[in-house]
Amino acid sequence: MWDYTDKVLDHFKNPRNVGTIENADGTGQVGSLICGDALKLTIKVNKETEVIEDIKFQTFGCASAIASSSVLTEMAKGKTLEEASKITNQDIANALGSLPEAKMHCSVMGMEALEAAIKSYRQGGKPVVFEQTQESKIVCECFNITEEVILKAIHTNHLKTVEDITHFTKAGGACGKCKGAIQQILDKVLACELPQKKQEGKKPFSALTIVEKIKAIENILNTEIKPQLNKDGGSIELVDLNGNVVTVRLLGGCASCIASQMTLKNFVGKTLQDKLDKNLEVKQA
Amino acid sequence: MKVIYLDNNATTRTLPEVLQKMAPYFTDFYGNASSIHTFGGSNKHAIETARGQVSKLLNAEPEEVIFTSGGTEGDSSAIFAAVNSSRQKKHIITSAVEHPAVLEACKYLASRGYRLDIIGVDEKGRFNMEQYKSVLDEDTALVTTMWANSETGTIFPVKEIAKLAHAKGALFHTDAVQAAGKIPTDVKDIDADFVSISSHKINGPKGTGALYVKKGTHFMPFMRGGHQENLRRAGTENVPNIVGFGYAAELAKQHLPEYQTQVKTLRDLLEKELLAQIPDTKINGDVENRLPNTLNVSFGYIEGESILMFLDEEGICASSGSACTTGSLEPSHVLRAMGVPFQFAHGSIRFSLSRFTTLEEIKTVIKVLPGIVARLRAISPFKKA
Incomplete structure (x- = not known):
């Protein structure tokens, strides 16, 4: 009912x-x-x-x-x-x-x-x-839903998860094969939204309060870094922030991966530096 | 408002006389049947009486009946027991129109390395025997197909399916949850190894069922940790429910002939009148060979949830294979497997009668449904004026 x-x-x-x-x-x-x-x-x-x-x-x-x-x-x-x-x-x-x-x-x-x-x-x-523009590529083949329609639903309704998108557009609701592709569209949108918000505030990272800094780091971890690590069966959590030193813990597949140090320095560290502050340093807990 | 309950394939009313038999086992004879004292231990007799009643409905021996928590547990127990008893075999066969309790258990096994063949059905929902014969081989551990379909009522030739399975050395399980109490269910005649049934589909209480395991069949318990049910199903027996189920089974056997006469007559009347009064209507399922209480009917150009909601306004309870009623976005897997066109699948309604359904109730449905369909078709962009 x-x-x-x-x-x-x-x-x-x-x-x-x-x-x-x-x-x-x-x-x-x-x-x-x-x-x-x-x-x-x-x-x-x-x-x-x-x-x-x-x-x-x-x-x-x-x-x-x-x-x-x-x-x-x-x-x-x-x-x-x-x-x-x-x-x-x-x-x-x-x-x-x-x-x-x-x-x-x-x-x-x-x-x-x-x-x-x-x-x-x-x-x-x-x-x-009503037709989705010809140029826009079809993401969900079961219901014939294009990227354009998914993007519009995300923007209009501030959608945050693949499940939300299925509820609003039906995409991914049948065979589910396209759920990965929907997640990628979502990742892209969420990644774009953050820097915009940062510019609005126009407050440099170094001027933020400690709570704001932690929130900003967690935002980047959740929207930029976790989705990538998830693809390899791993994840990450924030452990501490001391000055410019960000301590994190790699989880799941990443924890035991021999390339984890590379991941930390080249991917996690670089992403945080690009998005927040170039002086940030990442350490494994 | 008086409720007209035509959703008996979903669940049924626990009969007052059944409840009456159960009641003392909650408040008076509440002892544990495993206890040494007479107060608890004598409840064993009540359980054995019920086992005898259930075994008669299936034409089984009492010791071949294990009480479970319902149809789903019976299905899972049988499927896992079957593959565990022939570990060298790595192939299972089921059908595309099974209940999720069977389909999901089979798909789980497929994810653990079993080869799974899902046999299709034709436009009437009939089992594809040729496809079945072509995939059955010496590696097949288990064949599991339902006796009768919950949505369309279509009856499968389980006796023939079992015979072919046995010829290749495979075990046969059938989900008889919908068949029991509506058509004769003689497990010896069809020669099944496992048969699961449920109490709440035959006017017994919810949360109880039975699994038939043919004498001599190797059985590994699904629930462990107690000696109950002869070491085949651990856990303190639900005595009141088992007592109620037993009595419901006895009544079901006693009243079985009414399904072929009174219930079928009312179902056929409903079908005939709806077809006559409502254009662009079609029946889903095998009209020649189906449960006497089930009518699955599709109304073109309109959607099932809307029909159900207007029926609900009149106190009429039915169900639909439409996508919108489940939130799953896909219409019923049974109707899709039958190749029912989308527009008819979305507009499908299942009426399932019981021996308590009255002529007056059926006449009410016949009176109100054509108006509901017309009202929705007037809104529909597909219906030509």
């Missing part, structure tokens, strides 16, 4: 704006019978003001797919195309109170269908099937 909010149940049992608008100004579609959920949106747009005057949906899917579509039509109605294009899947989920984690992809589908409907209007009303 799913823990659906009253709002989800209400929109499921009494869906608003069901159907199709005849001679619609825009038609957007997403999903397929194979995937187990699909959504079609039609919109009527005021040509002068670009306000969505009417919007109707048809959905094949579970209760949360129907509720997401229904609430989306309420949210988009009366908005200008520009305002409507800013609706994210998180907005849809919030409007419903919440959605179970494993059902978040239903809200993503709503966002994608709206995007397609707006594109359809801009292109003169010819129906548009």
